[in-house]
Amino acid sequence: AQSVTQLGSHVSVSEGALVLLRCNYSSSVPPYLFWYVQYPNQGLQLLLKYTSAATLVKGINGFEAEFKKSETSFHLTKPSAHMSDAAEYFCAVRSSNDYKLSFGAGTTVTVRA
């Protein structure tokens, strides 16, 4: 079964600093990979998705992620954190032949002024 592992349950950054959230996947075939963000008491919003068209994927709100097959990773970055980036972030994976979208444990991001 497809799965993802998010390293670090909590990340704290200063406003304006780099945000780096780590995600590793387990798959023997190229998976579909996603990053979602969840603000308190809200649903999940898609930040970006890996489509295999490009290894560097740009998403909304200034986030981007790089797919590295050799490292089975899909880390999420943002060059300069904003207070509004404080939220829960989930990496998710889906195989090409079923409907199951499986989530990592999540990473809570706090931004210090």
Add this chain to the structure above:
Amino acid sequence: DTEVTQTPKHLVMGMTNKKSLKCEQHMGHRAMYWYKQKAKKPPELMFVYSYEKLSINESVPSRFSPECPNSSLLNLHLHALQPEDSALYLCASSPDEAGRFREAFFGQGTRLTVV
């Protein structure tokens, strides 16, 4: 329109009550999902409907009963729930057609409290 609409936003129900959660999308998506999310945890898949047929049931207790009346609507019928069923229930949909990418779009969720 890229919205998945869930009603109600909040629901409080007793353990003997029967209630339903509703989900609607008008994006033409053919797969629809129910997820359960406890506090500080990732969403857990409950059910998947594909082309209005139940394709995945993740061993969910029978007190949860899904229904897909048509391609735009998804219901979750609740009966005789337990306090531990209190959670955020999320509905999602995805295109799931050949040639289209398979990202899932989520609703805002229904916050369910069982008393």
